[in-house]
Amino acid sequence: MPGGNVGADHAIFEQGASAGNVGxxxxxxxxxxxxxxxxxxxxxxxxxxQFPSFADRLETAVKRVISEGKCRTKDLGGSSTTQEIVDAVIAALE
Known part of the structure; x- marks a missing residue:
């Protein structure tokens, strides 16, 4: 699960602890x-x-890779490595 903590002066974005990878x-x-x-x-x-077009491109690429189903990690029923997922997302960027 993606997550973010936004304060008045600072923000940090990270995967949530419930993502299963942490630890x-x-x-x-x-x-x-x-x-x-x-x-x-x-x-x-x-x-x-305030880079919404880049955010949209990244989200679309992630969704495309997941929906195609060719490249998935074990928790999603596949056998792809972390790098294979990242490479697929990069390739899917428009």
């Missing part, structure tokens, strides 16, 4: 952690920084 060293070591929450948090940050 799971085995997934990280195997390079099978799902990066989607972090990517969507990045889109939230872009929107906060």
């Amino acid at each position: 799971n060293e085995k997934l990280v070591e195997q390079k099978k952690a799902n990066p989607v929450a972090l990517l969507l948090s990045s889109a939230m940050m872009l929107r906060h920084l």
